[in-house]
Amino acid sequence: MTAWTRRAGRRAGTRAPGGTRADGPAGDPADALAEDLAAVVGREHVRVDDGALAAYARDATPLFSARPQAVVLPGSTEEVAAILRYATERGVPVVPRGAGSNLCAATVPLSGGVVMALTRFDRILEISPGELLARVQTGVTTAALADAAAARGLLYAPDPGSRTVSTVGGNVATCAGGLRGLKYGVTRNHVLGLEAVLPTGEVIRTGGRLWKDVAGYDLTRLLTGSEGTLAVITEVTVALLPAPEETGTGVAYFGSLADASRAVAAVIADGIVPATLEFLDRKCVSAVEEFAGLGLRQDAGALLLFGDDGPARTVAGTLARIGEVCTGSGALEVTLAEDIARSDALLAARRCALPALSRLGSLTILEDATVPRHRLAEMVDRIDEIADRHGLRIATFGHAGDGNLHPTCVLDPDDTEGADRAHTAFGEIFAAAIAMDGTITGEHGVGAAKLPYLADRIGTDQVDLLRRIKLAFDPAGILNPGKLGS
Amino acid sequence: MTAWTRRAGRRAGTRAPGGTRADGPAGDPADALAEDLAAVVGREHVRVDDGALAAYARDATPLFSARPQAVVLPGSTEEVAAILRYATERGVPVVPRGAGSNLCAATVPLSGGVVMALTRFDRILEISPGELLARVQTGVTTAALADAAAARGLLYAPDPGSRTVSTVGGNVATCAGGLRGLKYGVTRNHVLGLEAVLPTGEVIRTGGRLWKDVAGYDLTRLLTGSEGTLAVITEVTVALLPAPEETGTGVAYFGSLADASRAVAAVIADGIVPATLEFLDRKCVSAVEEFAGLGLRQDAGALLLFGDDGPARTVAGTLARIGEVCTGSGALEVTLAEDIARSDALLAARRCALPALSRLGSLTILEDATVPRHRLAEMVDRIDEIADRHGLRIATFGHAGDGNLHPTCVLDPDDTEGADRAHTAFGEIFAAAIAMDGTITGEHGVGAAKLPYLADRIGTDQVDLLRRIKLAFDPAGILNPGKLGS
Structure with missing residues (x-):
C-alpha cells in the first residue's frame, strides 16, 4: 500500500x-x-x-x-x-x-x-504591547490571534493560508508558513514559549517570555514542527511586532515563469527582501480569474505578486523599485495597487488559488516541494514535464521568494488510476526537488x-x-x- | 564543591x-x-x-x-x-x-x-548573494564571516561581543547573541543548516539552504545551543541579509536606570524596534570612560545607547524619534552621532564595558541573567541590593531591549572568600531573575x-x-x- x-x-x-x-x-x-x-x-x-x-x-x-x-x-x-x-x-x-x-x-x-x-482551548490569555507578546491557549485560531494583536496595534506575522480556521497550536505543531515568510520567517521564528504535556503525563514549560533564553536544549523549537508526535501543546507564547504603518501590493505579468523567476532574483540582488513575493503559473491565473473575476490578465505565462509593509515613507518607494526591477527583467506589465482595497483583491487572487483549482476537479492534491529560489523556473519546468508525461493536470503556484512551490494536481475523485499516476508523479517531483538542494516539504509537514x-x-x-x-x-x-x- | x-x-x-x-x-x-x-x-x-x-x-x-x-x-x-x-x-x-x-x-x-x-576547520566555503546565504566550516571566526559577507554587500546579523575571536561553530553551539538581537534575533534565527557528527560517528546534514524546510524534527535548532553535548558541528550554513544602507547611533543619559528603563518601554510602545538598545549603569560608564576616554558624561545614573540600520531615508528619522522619546522620558541629554566614526566610538563604549571592568580587578565574573524588558530597572536594583549585602563590586551593563543583563563582579584573584560570596550572590541574582519570569542565561549558555x-x-x-x-x-x-x- x-x-x-x-x-x-x-x-x-x-x-x-x-x-x-x-x-x-x-x-x-x-x-x-x-x-x-x-x-x-x-x-x-x-x-x-x-x-x-x-x-x-x-x-x-x-x-x-x-x-x-x-x-x-x-x-x-x-x-x-x-x-x-x-x-x-x-x-x-x-x-x-x-x-x-x-x-x-x-x-x-x-x-x-x-x-x-x-x-x-480557545482563550486568548494575554496580549502585551509592552512585552510585544501574546499568550494563547492552543486551540485559538490564527486569525483570532492576529485580530486581537491588530486591535492593540500589533502584528502576528505568520499567516498560513488556512489562518481563518487553523489553530495556533496546530501552526506550531506543523511550523506553518504563509505569505509573509520571506521577510518575517515562519512560525518557528515567532514562538517564544510553550506549555506542553509529555506522553507520560508530565507538564513542561519551554522557553517563556524572552527572546534570549538559552537555558537547556531548545525544546521550544524542537516541538515546533514535531507534528504532535512528541508532546501535546496546550499553550503558546508568541512574539508580536509593532503593526507596520502601511502595506502595499503590486502585480507583474511575465511572458514565462522563467522571466518571473529572473525578476525574483533581480529583486533580491537589488537588496530588497519584501514581505511577499508570490507567483501563479498560467494555469493558476486562468483558474483564479474564472473563479473570482478579479480582472487578471490571462495571456501571460506567469503572474508575480509582490508586497511589502513598513513605514509609509518607505513602502511606496520599495514597491516602485520592485516594479522597475520587474520591468527591467522583461515584465509585460506592472501595476501597483492604488489603494488597500485593490491590494486586498490582489492578495485574494493568491489566496484563492487553491479553491479556484479545486473547482476544476473534486480531488485536489496540493503539494509543497521547495527549492532554492534561483531554481524556481527550472523546478516548475520539471513539474510540467513530469505532469505531461503522466497525463496529469498539475498547476503550480507558491512562494517565489522562498522557492516554496505548491504544485496542485486536479483529478476526478473516482479516478483511482489517476491517483496512482499522481502518486508516481509526486514521487518524481520530490526527487527532483531533493536533487536541486530542495526539500520534500517547505511548510505543510x-x-x-x-x-x-x-x-x-x-x-x-x-x-x-x-x-x-x-x-x-x-x-x-x-x-x-x-x-x-x- | x-x-x-x-x-x-x-x-x-x-x-x-x-x-x-x-x-x-x-x-x-x-x-x-x-x-x-x-x-x-x-x-x-x-x-x-x-x-x-x-x-x-x-x-x-x-x-x-x-x-x-x-x-x-x-x-x-x-x-x-x-x-x-x-x-x-x-x-x-x-x-x-x-x-x-x-x-x-x-x-x-x-x-x-x-x-x-x-x-x-577555517574555510569559508561559499558566500551566495543570490541565495542570501553563506556556508562555512565550523572554525571560521564570526568576524571573518561577517567581513566576507560585507565584502559582497551582505550582512551576517549576529554580532556577539567575542566576534573577533569566536567561531561560527561555537556561536551555533551556544546560540550566541549580541548587540543587534532586538531587531535581528540571535544565532538561532540565522542558521539554515548544519553538518554534524554524532558521537557514534554518523555524519548528518540538518536543514540546508532553505528557510522553509519542515522535513523532520528541527535538529538544526536543537543542535543550536546544545553546547557540544549532542554532536560535533563541522559545517554551518547561515542566512545573510542585504547590507543595510545606513547605520546610525545615539546616546542618552538618564538620572537613574529606572528612567532609562522607562525610556526603553516608551520606545517600544512608540512602535519602534531598533537594532540596538544597550545600557550601562553608572559604574560601567565610569570604568569605560577611564579605560577608553570617549568623552562620556560620568555624572549620570545610566547611559542608554541606541542604534538602528536600514534605508538612509528612515534611519535618521528613527534615531531622531528615539531621541525625542528619551527626552520625553526624562533624559538628561540626548546626542545623535554625527557621523559613522562617532557612531563606532559609541558602540565601542558598549563593547569595551567588559575589558574596562576587568581592569578594576584581575578576576572578573560576567553573568547573564535576563528578565522581561519592563523589569530591567527592578532587576538592576535587586542586583545592587544583593551586591551591597554581600560586600561585592558588581556593575551591570547589557542589552536593555532584550532585558539581557550582564552583572559583572570584579574581584582580586586571590580572594577565595570573595569568590564564595560572589557565588552566593549570583545564586540569589538567578533566583530573582527566575522570579521575574526571567532566565539564568540569555545568551552565554x-x-x-x-x-x-x-x-x-x-x-x-x-x-x-x-x-x-x-x-x-x-x-x-x-x-x-x-x-x-x-
Whole structure:
C-alpha cells in the first residue's frame, strides 16, 4: 500500500486498550475506552458516534482516512495530562488535533485510538504591547490571534493560508508558513514559549517570555514542527511586532515563469527582501480569474505578486523599485495597487488559488516541494514535464521568494488510476526537488503523506535519530503513531 | 564543591581509555590515547605537552579548570567521525571546542579525556548573494564571516561581543547573541543548516539552504545551543541579509536606570524596534570612560545607547524619534552621532564595558541573567541590593531591549572568600531573575557554570527529558560530559 493510495488506516480497534484492561468494565473495548475518557473529561466531551468518528477520520489531506475509536475534547491541561498518562499505561494511540487543516495527513489516526481535539482551548490569555507578546491557549485560531494583536496595534506575522480556521497550536505543531515568510520567517521564528504535556503525563514549560533564553536544549523549537508526535501543546507564547504603518501590493505579468523567476532574483540582488513575493503559473491565473473575476490578465505565462509593509515613507518607494526591477527583467506589465482595497483583491487572487483549482476537479492534491529560489523556473519546468508525461493536470503556484512551490494536481475523485499516476508523479517531483538542494516539504509537514520520502531527504541515519528522539519523549509510542519519528 | 569555586575538574586520567584497552600498546594510558589519535589525524595534530594541556584546561570562564589528557586537531569531517567512533567504543570523553571564548565553562574538560579543537576547520566555503546565504566550516571566526559577507554587500546579523575571536561553530553551539538581537534575533534565527557528527560517528546534514524546510524534527535548532553535548558541528550554513544602507547611533543619559528603563518601554510602545538598545549603569560608564576616554558624561545614573540600520531615508528619522522619546522620558541629554566614526566610538563604549571592568580587578565574573524588558530597572536594583549585602563590586551593563543583563563582579584573584560570596550572590541574582519570569542565561549558555541552577529554571521533569534526549544522541555519554544533558 502506498502513501498516496492509502484509503484507510489500520482497522480501528486493533490496539484497543480495553483488550488489555485488567480492571475495566466488561463488554466492547471501545465502550470501555469511552467510559474511561468520560471519567476524566465528563461524558459530554467524549464522542463515539458514527458522525464524529467519520469526521475525525480525516483532515484536509485527500486520500487519507482512518477512524478513531473515540474523540475526546479535554478542557484543561490537567485533563490532557490525565488522558496521556492513561494512554501510556494502556498503550492507546492518541492523535492531538487542532483544526485538522493540515495537508500532510498529520492528524489522521492511522492506528485508531483516540483523537484528542483541542477545540476547547480557545482563550486568548494575554496580549502585551509592552512585552510585544501574546499568550494563547492552543486551540485559538490564527486569525483570532492576529485580530486581537491588530486591535492593540500589533502584528502576528505568520499567516498560513488556512489562518481563518487553523489553530495556533496546530501552526506550531506543523511550523506553518504563509505569505509573509520571506521577510518575517515562519512560525518557528515567532514562538517564544510553550506549555506542553509529555506522553507520560508530565507538564513542561519551554522557553517563556524572552527572546534570549538559552537555558537547556531548545525544546521550544524542537516541538515546533514535531507534528504532535512528541508532546501535546496546550499553550503558546508568541512574539508580536509593532503593526507596520502601511502595506502595499503590486502585480507583474511575465511572458514565462522563467522571466518571473529572473525578476525574483533581480529583486533580491537589488537588496530588497519584501514581505511577499508570490507567483501563479498560467494555469493558476486562468483558474483564479474564472473563479473570482478579479480582472487578471490571462495571456501571460506567469503572474508575480509582490508586497511589502513598513513605514509609509518607505513602502511606496520599495514597491516602485520592485516594479522597475520587474520591468527591467522583461515584465509585460506592472501595476501597483492604488489603494488597500485593490491590494486586498490582489492578495485574494493568491489566496484563492487553491479553491479556484479545486473547482476544476473534486480531488485536489496540493503539494509543497521547495527549492532554492534561483531554481524556481527550472523546478516548475520539471513539474510540467513530469505532469505531461503522466497525463496529469498539475498547476503550480507558491512562494517565489522562498522557492516554496505548491504544485496542485486536479483529478476526478473516482479516478483511482489517476491517483496512482499522481502518486508516481509526486514521487518524481520530490526527487527532483531533493536533487536541486530542495526539500520534500517547505511548510505543510511530513505527516503520513511524506513519511515514505523522508529518508530520501534527510538520510537513514537521521531518520534513526528522529526515532530515538521520539522514544525519549514517548517511550510507549502512543502519540500520533505512524508519523514523524516512527 | 560548588560550581563557582570548582578550581579543578576530576583528575585527568581517571577515565583513561588506555586503561581498558585490549589491543593497544602497553605503557602510559595517555601515551596510548595520543598514539591512537595520531593514527587518525597525524602526529602533528595531537598535543599532549604541558603547555597545551594547561591552555585547553580553561576557556574564558574564570574559576573553572580541568586538564584534558590530549588535545586533537582534526582536519576533516571524516577525522572527526573516526575520533568520535573511537571515543564511543572506548568511553573516552571528548569536548569539542571553537575559540573557547564562552563564558559558562562549556568547553572545560571536566572529565579529562580529549579536547577536540576545531581550529583547522577555517574555510569559508561559499558566500551566495543570490541565495542570501553563506556556508562555512565550523572554525571560521564570526568576524571573518561577517567581513566576507560585507565584502559582497551582505550582512551576517549576529554580532556577539567575542566576534573577533569566536567561531561560527561555537556561536551555533551556544546560540550566541549580541548587540543587534532586538531587531535581528540571535544565532538561532540565522542558521539554515548544519553538518554534524554524532558521537557514534554518523555524519548528518540538518536543514540546508532553505528557510522553509519542515522535513523532520528541527535538529538544526536543537543542535543550536546544545553546547557540544549532542554532536560535533563541522559545517554551518547561515542566512545573510542585504547590507543595510545606513547605520546610525545615539546616546542618552538618564538620572537613574529606572528612567532609562522607562525610556526603553516608551520606545517600544512608540512602535519602534531598533537594532540596538544597550545600557550601562553608572559604574560601567565610569570604568569605560577611564579605560577608553570617549568623552562620556560620568555624572549620570545610566547611559542608554541606541542604534538602528536600514534605508538612509528612515534611519535618521528613527534615531531622531528615539531621541525625542528619551527626552520625553526624562533624559538628561540626548546626542545623535554625527557621523559613522562617532557612531563606532559609541558602540565601542558598549563593547569595551567588559575589558574596562576587568581592569578594576584581575578576576572578573560576567553573568547573564535576563528578565522581561519592563523589569530591567527592578532587576538592576535587586542586583545592587544583593551586591551591597554581600560586600561585592558588581556593575551591570547589557542589552536593555532584550532585558539581557550582564552583572559583572570584579574581584582580586586571590580572594577565595570573595569568590564564595560572589557565588552566593549570583545564586540569589538567578533566583530573582527566575522570579521575574526571567532566565539564568540569555545568551552565554549553561555549560558547567549554570548547570546547578538549570532545574530551578526549567524544572526537574524537563531536566530529565534533556537527559533522555542526550542519550538519544550519545548513548555512551562521551560528548562534553558534566554539561547540558548530564
